[in-house]
Amino acid sequence: MSALVTYQNYVHGQYISNGSGETFEVINPATGSVSYLVEVATDAVKQAAIDSAKAGFAVWSKMTPMERSRILLKAVALLREHNDELAAGEVLDTGKPWQEASVVDIVTGADSIEFFAGLAPSIEGNQQPVGEDFYYTRREPLGICAGIGAWNYPLQIACWKAAPALACGNVMIFKPSEETPRGAMRLAEIFTQAGVPDGVFNVVQGDGRVGAWLTTNDDIAKVSFTGEVGTGTKVMAAASSTLKEVTMELGGKSPLIIFNDADVDNAVSAAMLANFYTQGEVCTNGTRVFVQKDMYPQFIERLKQRTENNIVCGDPMDAETNFGALISRSHQQKVLEYIAIGQKEGATLLTGGTALQPENAPHGFFVAPTIFTDCTDDMTIAKEEIFGPVMSVFTFEDEQEVIQRANNTHLGLAAGVFTQDITRAHRVIHQLEAGICWINAYGASPAEMPVGGYKMSGIGRENGNETLKAYTQIKAVYVGMQPLESPF
């Protein structure tokens, strides 16, 4: 049995020992075996990360935006050059298919860094005359920002948080999910290789306890968090003790609405993408599929046929596989429990519903693509985020009814509408309480487009011009051009 590799925390441009030797295991979800070990960030590592970040900020924030932009663009080139090797690492950590990781995860991470590197030189203040006097503003960096990532898109999430932070002259201490530590480490190595100064992007490893430390540390100015709603509320509460700014990218239970006049094959493609891509582990998934009455029979027939014939579940590194393993055995059990609840509460199991043991990956954490019909809005599977390949299908009569039902949730991350009637498409989407919306599309999230949730699905945005504002603070400077009047 070959000895397992042990990775360490990445601080000041290198891996450092945690002193205690305490490690945690990282499991390959497609095989159930231990891939490698990672040292937990001890107090010594945490303090080193803070000291390093302060030193990095002193250098990085003094560079011009053009200099920062040039270095970030070198990192973009390295990410794209190493796309396949990085994608393979994401497959081994997440269990998602190579088919996806090789064209989405690194590409969209690099795109975000490229986008904000391009914006960096455009960051400016303004000036206004006030009589003889005038004031001007400066957009200044916040300082040390913390990034806390989820496990479904590890490297992409690290890139999406680092990009605006570093472009604006901040530095970042990033903690990936303990399920998927690899991507953030590779990003840190690539930043160093590109010329990002030591301390500008440090990676600390561990579970929620290390995450909690980031949310309360005095030297950290902002926290950008991606994860479950429940965790997000804890993060925001903890951040309030030192008035940190927060960006929250949380969960959803998003509606996908299919009208009678929609193209049925397009609508079925959307429903399958919105529930089975990345085996359902996508926050913006349209897991409540509302189908208008007349469309329903042909829609459900086509959906069942394509789900039972076009999904290849198996070894995620196999090029044929388009449906991979769930992140862990406990998550697999959680999804199976939701499926049991759905059946108990009276939904009809149209297809799927069980764990799978593909021949080429018999020990992985797989759940079959699952579709429930005859669902009602009060069912648990209609209200709670399952974060697995479980689609709930509902029927509806008219527009006002479906808008009311789609909005009847405390969540508000995403929404999709399929119709050939362009005015209806915009009329409906404008009434849906969601931050990330698609019309006759689903899931595309280019770096130019700001993404984030309404209601309990989050605060703030990632990507898009909008996000720059979250990573600078405005200083106003008033300049007196004449003797100062004073009554004293």
Ligand code: TXE
């Ligand atoms: O989240 P968790 P997971 C959501 C998705 C789902 C969840 C799945 O909808 O709800 O993420 O990711 C750390 N203080 N999104 O299971 O458990 C923990 O170590 C500070 C939405 O990973 O909340 C991990 O690094 N940190 C998103 C991270 O929080 C704490 C897109 C997330 O863990 C902590 C992708 C604490 N008290 C997934 N406890 C979007 N909206 O874009 C745990 N952590």
